[in-house]
Amino acid sequence: MQEVMKKALELLQNGTVSRILGWKTGDFFYDLTPAVFESAEEVEKDFVFSPFCGANLSKYLIKESRKEGKIAVFLKPCDSYSFVQLLKEHRIIRDNVYVVGVACDGMCDIEKMKELGVKGVTAVREDGENLVCETLYGEKTVARKDALLERCVSCKSKKVVMFDEMLGENGEENPESHRFDKVAELEAMTPDERFAFWQNELSRCIRCNACRNVCPACSCEKCVFDNANSGIANKAAVTSFEEQNFHIIRAFHVASRCTDCGECSRVCPQHIPLHLLNRKFIKDINELYGEYQAGADMDTKPPLMNFTKDDCEPSIVHERGGDK
Amino acid sequence: MQVNGEYKPTIVAFCCNWCSYAGADLSGTNRLTYPDNVKIIRIPCSCRLNPMFILRAFQRGADGVILCGCHPGDCHYTTGNYYARRRMTLLFSMLDFLGIERERTRVEWVSAAEGAKFAATMNEFTAQVAKLGENKRLEDLRCKK
Numbered sequence: 001m002q003e004v005m006k007k008a009l010e011l012l013q014n015g016t017v018s019r020i021l022g023w024k025t026g027d028f029f030y031d032l033t034p035a036v037f038e039s040a041e042e043v044e045k046d047f048v049f050s051p052f053c054g055a056n057l058s059k060y061l062i063k064e065s066r067k068e069g070k071i072a073v074f075l076k077p078c079d080s081y082s083f084v085q086l087l088k089e090h091r092i093i094r095d096n097v098y099v100v101g102v103a104c105d106g107m108c109d110i111e112k113m114k115e116l117g118v119k120g121v122t123a124v125r126e127d128g129e130n131l132v133c134e135t136l137y138g139e140k141t142v143a144r145k146d147a148l149l150e151r152c153v154s155c156k157s158k159k160v161v162m163f164d165e166m167l168g169e170n171g172e173e174n175p176e177s178h179r180f181d182k183v184a185e186l187e188a189m190t191p192d193e194r195f196a197f198w199q200n201e202l203s204r205c206i207r208c209n210a211c212r213n214v215c216p217a218c219s220c221e222k223c224v225f226d227n228a229n230s231g232i233a234n235k236a237a238v239t240s241f242e243e244q245n246f247h248i249i250r251a252f253h254v255a256s257r258c259t260d261c262g263e264c265s266r267v268c269p270q271h272i273p274l275h276l277l278n279r280k281f282i283k284d285i286n287e288l289y290g291e292y293q294a295g296a297d298m299d300t301k302p303p304l305m306n307f308t309k310d311d312c313e314p315s316i317v318h319e320r321g322g323d324k
Numbered sequence: 325m326q327v328n329g330e331y332k333p334t335i336v337a338f339c340c341n342w343c344s345y346a347g348a349d350l351s352g353t354n355r356l357t358y359p360d361n362v363k364i365i366r367i368p369c370s371c372r373l374n375p376m377f378i379l380r381a382f383q384r385g386a387d388g389v390i391l392c393g394c395h396p397g398d399c400h401y402t403t404g405n406y407y408a409r410r411r412m413t414l415l416f417s418m419l420d421f422l423g424i425e426r427e428r429t430r431v432e433w434v435s436a437a438e439g440a441k442f443a444a445t446m447n448e449f450t451a452q453v454a455k456l457g458e459n460k461r462l463e464d465l466r467c468k469k
Contacts, residue, residue, distance in 0.1 A: 183421075191420070191425065191426075193423070194421065194423035195422065195423025195461060196423070198422045198423060236464065240383070241379070241383050241461065241462045241463065242464055244422055245376075245379045245380075245383065248375070248418055248419070249376055249379070252375050252418065255414060277421075280417070281418065284413075284414055284417050284418075285414070303410065304407070304410055304411060304414070307403065307406035307410055309396065309397065311406065311409055311410060313409065313431070314412040314429075314431040315430070315431070316413060318416075
């Protein structure tokens, strides 16, 4: 993990780039924030690369790549998909970015560690497959695979799609990720059960807009939900369809461009499994219009910006299985 | 909506300007009847239909929403309805995923010459929604009078 910081220092010192986009510690060591570093001193002081670097840095490049000078960014495999998708949409100026791919063993979730009974953690270091946690109550060891973020449990790919330089060994796509299992499980329920499930989940939404703000695919200058006159910019009663509406539209606006990076669920303060909505769209697209992975390449068209003359009719939704 | 003690569903029909709206017109000039609780909203093309329009219609008291457009291949703007077809497929599937009755939504292609098809579709769709009863799941009480 030290080599990431070394690389950041090296790039700054040899003048390849003038800024570094990386992670720095927030209030707690597990609470890492994306940050831009402009000097070697800043990097030495604050730069971190740890198992808690879940944050996807690619969205910050929309603004950062438009500033003067070159910027280096560290991208994990799933972040690189978002990066390519943004490049495809002409949101990032490629010439101003130096991409360093970072191999990733999956990032960890402090909430999961707490559930495992590891409390009062003050520091974590990696030890092979395990994480050694120093806590207020002594040292504890957790297997990394038990503490992974939800999205890393069903990791779709360990391949950095685009990079100028790679740290560690580049991985492969993982077709056996089982990432649609939960969606399939919900599809098999009755409509009443599904309605109850989603009302329970989505009524917890506090409309903080974190899912929208963090999403690399959600990068409009002006958002449909920012209209104060619409009366939809705030929290509604549980029984109304307002929160469902927000989340359907949020997922719909990124459908077919969503790379399934899982940031929406990671940042949700209410722990709503928002990625399931995005995955439902991805699953439908894969089933109806052929397999498609957003951000995997530079030249295919996203399915919703494309069509064929013999597409299925919308009535297929009524005809396809499921309980009535 | 209750009319004289009888339940009548509110249907919102989004019709494209070039085919379906003219089809509705034709069914009128042919003196064909379709339920008066079908509210037609004219849109320039079926692909103008923002998914939010559908959800908003439901929130504000619609019991069923139907989109009518030119037959695939006949779009006035050449390709609009192809895009609409994909979008609506995914949106309806998502509504289904959230537990909304799938019979409340429909897409039907109606050309300007198909007045009879328009009336028949509306009759059939209204009957289908009437069977489901009032839309409780999608309504937003703030929007209701």
